[in-house]
Amino acid sequence: MAITRRELITSIAKAGVPAAVAVTAGATPALADEHIPVPSAAVGLLYDATICIGCKACVAACAAANDTPPDTRGDDLHQAPSDLNELTRNIIKLYKPTDGSPSSFVKRQCMHCLDPACAAGCPFQALSKDPETGVVSWTAEKCIGCRYCTITCPYHIPRFQWQGFNPRVTKCELCRHRLAQGLKPGCTSVCPTGAVIFGPRTVLLLEAKKRIREHPGRYYQDRVYGEADNGGTQSLYLSHVPFEKLGLPELGQESVPARTLRWQRRFYHYFALPAVLYAGLVQVIRKSVNGHEHELLESEKRTGLRAQL
Amino acid sequence: MSGEPLNDDRWERAVPVYGFPVVTRFFLGLVVLVVIAFALSGYRELAGLGPVSGMNDAFGWGIWKTFNVMVLTALGSGAFAVGIAAWVFRRKRMFALMRMALLTSFLAYACGLLLLGIDAGRPWNFYWIVFPWKWNMHSPLAEVAICMSIYAMLPLAIENLPPVLERLWYFDSRLRPGVEKIERKLHSVFPWVISLAYLLPGMHQSSLGALMLLAGERVHPLWQTLFLPVLYLGAACFMSFGCVAGTTMLCCLMWKRAMDMDVLAEAARITTCLIGGWLALRILDIAFRGALGTAFHFDRFAGVFWLETVFIAGGGWLLYRSVKTRDPQPMFMGYILSSAGGMLYRFSPTTLAFRPNPEALYFPATIEIVVSLGFIALGVAGFLVAVKRLAILPAPLHAWHDMANYFRFRRPYIRWTGYFQGGYFGSDEPKAAQGD
Numbered sequence: 001m002a003i004t005r006r007e008l009i010t011s012i013a014k015a016g017v018p019a020a021v022a023v024t025a026g027a028t029p030a031l032a033d034e035h036i037p038v039p040s041a042a043v044g045l046l047y048d049a050t051i052c053i054g055c056k057a058c059v060a061a062c063a064a065a066n067d068t069p070p071d072t073r074g075d076d077l078h079q080a081p082s083d084l085n086e087l088t089r090n091i092i093k094l095y096k097p098t099d100g101s102p103s104s105f106v107k108r109q110c111m112h113c114l115d116p117a118c119a120a121g122c123p124f125q126a127l128s129k130d131p132e133t134g135v136v137s138w139t140a141e142k143c144i145g146c147r148y149c150t151i152t153c154p155y156h157i158p159r160f161q162w163q164g165f166n167p168r169v170t171k172c173e174l175c176r177h178r179l180a181q182g183l184k185p186g187c188t189s190v191c192p193t194g195a196v197i198f199g200p201r202t203v204l205l206l207e208a209k210k211r212i213r214e215h216p217g218r219y220y221q222d223r224v225y226g227e228a229d230n231g232g233t234q235s236l237y238l239s240h241v242p243f244e245k246l247g248l249p250e251l252g253q254e255s256v257p258a259r260t261l262r263w264q265r266r267f268y269h270y271f272a273l274p275a276v277l278y279a280g281l282v283q284v285i286r287k288s289v290n291g292h293e294h295e296l297l298e299s300e301k302r303t304g305l306r307a308q309l
Numbered sequence: 310m311s312g313e314p315l316n317d318d319r320w321e322r323a324v325p326v327y328g329f330p331v332v333t334r335f336f337l338g339l340v341v342l343v344v345i346a347f348a349l350s351g352y353r354e355l356a357g358l359g360p361v362s363g364m365n366d367a368f369g370w371g372i373w374k375t376f377n378v379m380v381l382t383a384l385g386s387g388a389f390a391v392g393i394a395a396w397v398f399r400r401k402r403m404f405a406l407m408r409m410a411l412l413t414s415f416l417a418y419a420c421g422l423l424l425l426g427i428d429a430g431r432p433w434n435f436y437w438i439v440f441p442w443k444w445n446m447h448s449p450l451a452e453v454a455i456c457m458s459i460y461a462m463l464p465l466a467i468e469n470l471p472p473v474l475e476r477l478w479y480f481d482s483r484l485r486p487g488v489e490k491i492e493r494k495l496h497s498v499f500p501w502v503i504s505l506a507y508l509l510p511g512m513h514q515s516s517l518g519a520l521m522l523l524a525g526e527r528v529h530p531l532w533q534t535l536f537l538p539v540l541y542l543g544a545a546c547f548m549s550f551g552c553v554a555g556t557t558m559l560c561c562l563m564w565k566r567a568m569d570m571d572v573l574a575e576a577a578r579i580t581t582c583l584i585g586g587w588l589a590l591r592i593l594d595i596a597f598r599g600a601l602g603t604a605f606h607f608d609r610f611a612g613v614f615w616l617e618t619v620f621i622a623g624g625g626w627l628l629y630r631s632v633k634t635r636d637p638q639p640m641f642m643g644y645i646l647s648s649a650g651g652m653l654y655r656f657s658p659t660t661l662a663f664r665p666n667p668e669a670l671y672f673p674a675t676i677e678i679v680v681s682l683g684f685i686a687l688g689v690a691g692f693l694v695a696v697k698r699l700a701i702l703p704a705p706l707h708a709w710h711d712m713a714n715y716f717r718f719r720r721p722y723i724r725w726t727g728y729f730q731g732g733y734f735g736s737d738e739p740k741a742a743q744g745d
Contacts, residue, residue, distance in 0.1 A: 141434070144431050148450045260523055282504040291399075
């Protein structure tokens with residue numbers, strides 16, 4: 001009964017550490033979840049902040065395309081929401097620094113990340129990424145309303161409906177119902193200057209790089225935000241002001257789930273490590289239970305009282 | 310026990326708290342609070358979360374999740390931490406605390422899970438939990454939700470059966486064959502059940518920490534680390550020791566029971582070791598990530614960090630001292646302080662150290678606080694009923710015989726307490742029974 005720790009360790013070792021290590025550590029370089037594939041027919045948006053005139057036609061068109069009543073809660077007259085909300089999937093915001101340096105409009109909607117953090121955290125896959133188009137969409141029948149997506153999304157996009165008994169999560173779904181009909185998303189179909197365009201991600205990337213090439217010095221860092229940021233996104237941004245000022249944080253090339261959940265994913269890979277731990281625990285505890293039952297019998301004899309487990 | 314100094318207060322047997330009524334003014338107050346909380350929960354189901362809580366787009370999670378689940382289930386991890394000390398590392402003295410640990414765990418988890426169901430915006434979709442192929446196996450939240458429900462409903466509930474069966478056994482001699490049959494079955498599956506009862510909390514208490522990993526930079530660097538799962542699990546371990554031992558001491562004070570300082574000192578020793586290891590990991594992790602500088606900024610984050618560190622370290626130091634002096638007073642204070650610090654730590658990443666972009670504030674609404682308190686009251690009320698009706702609290706052997714005498718001679722009409730009916734109190738019982 002004395003060498004408990006050693007016993008614990010040897011029991012676990014006996015129960016199959018080699019197998020677990022093989023699954024957890026050996027197979028890690030090739031762990032499927034850590035490789036971020038680009039969906040075969042990935043579509044997306046390219047927003048160029050230098051062209052946008054801030055007319056907000058896309059905001060109205062978005063609400064119309066999604067059968068959402070216009071959000072006129074600000075002054076009961078104009079459709080002028082101050083941020084994304086349960087009626088607003090798409091919004092134009094203005095970044096205007098007080099020191100007179102260049103200002104910029106920015107269109108905010110879902111980035112449709114290649115490795116979306118919202119879907120990585122969603123417990124029952126209510127938020128999921130379409131394997132072909134790569135659109136990240138929400139399924140009402142699977143959502144338990146835990147609001148984890150509002151915490152995980154690094155761009156702060158999904159919004160929860162705080163009123164009513166049947167709350168929904170609202171986010172841009174790239175007008176997937178329109179895509180199915182062969183139409184473009186609402187926002188890109190009305191943009192008068194072509195500041196936001198729709199197309200396959202590869203084509204949009206080429207177009208963005210062409211613009212950078214043709215206008216050297218015009219774009220911030222001569223970089224397309226979303227090409228590699230956060231593991232790559234399907235909404236791409238060009239801007240003349242730092243991306244961080246537009247609410248697009250510098251997250252690095254690795255996606256948030258890949259960076260933060262690596263060990264979590266390895267630990268639960270095929271449930272191998274928990275299974276081995278369980279086997280080891282059963283081994284040790286069976287011995288403990290036998291020993292304890294023996295002691296209980298002795299105390300029963302000594303006290304004349306029924307043993308308590 | 311030869312060789313050991315004689316200890317008159319040795320806890321040998323769990324004995325119900327007899328001689329105190331269950332329905333007191335305090336208990337009625339708790340019941341009123343619970344009723345109000347349930348009524349308000351009904352209102353919340355109709356009106357939505359907005360009207361009843363301070364939650365907003367930036368702080369999607371309020372105290373129902375971040376306090377009642379994240380913090381209180383850590384306090385209620387006693388069945389896990391004390392159980393591992395007793396069954397895996399075979400600290401035999403810890404068996405005296407096992408029933409307290411199991412009961413507090415069950416109540417904390419049950420109340421937390423109930424509130425989790427009320428906090429969920431679309432709770433009717435929880436039925437997906439029965440289709441494992443619909444789970445997102447790599448989601449920390451799925452891990453928490455699924456694992457916690459399974460744990461509280463199966464292994465933890467089964468572990469809590471023995472006191473109930475014991476009461477049935479004493480209640481009526483006609484029940485005994487059936488009860489003994491169930492007990493034999495229970496004993497044969499026990500190793501498998503309690504192994505599960507240690508694996509599952511280990512998994513979900515660490516996954517609770519993994520929840521905030523996905524929030525990335527929005528959690529202040531003093532808290533955001535890849536070691537969050539380990540630190541959350543470690544905090545749950547020392548906090549639950551504090552909760553179990555502290556509650557036991559409080560009960561002993563309240564109902565004038567003898568304290569077995571051998572058991573309590575051993576628990577304090579284990580807690581001290583856990584706190585020491587945990588603090589070392591926490592500080593080393595911060596230092597190696599290069600975030601130590603932010604602890605000396607003059608802002609609320611540094612304040613919260615020092616507050617929790619001082620609480621935990623101070624509590625640990627008091628416990629360390631009390632192991633030697635065997636003085637229950639600083640020991641109790643040590644448990645309170647270290648648990649309070651641990652609670653603060655478990656609360657911080659989601660709320661106090663969470664920095665949404667753009668800046669926003671969260672303060673719980675009145676209804677939110679009342680519901681939160683109501684579900685705590687539910688646990689406390691359940692605890693009071695359980696310790697007065699079941700053999701939970703550890704006591705010296707003579708307390709059992711005192712109870713027998715109490716029911717036999719002083720209040721013989723109280724039959725329904727169960728410990729009198731059928732009158733089996735020990736080997737001297739047949740003689741006494743003949744006198745009736």
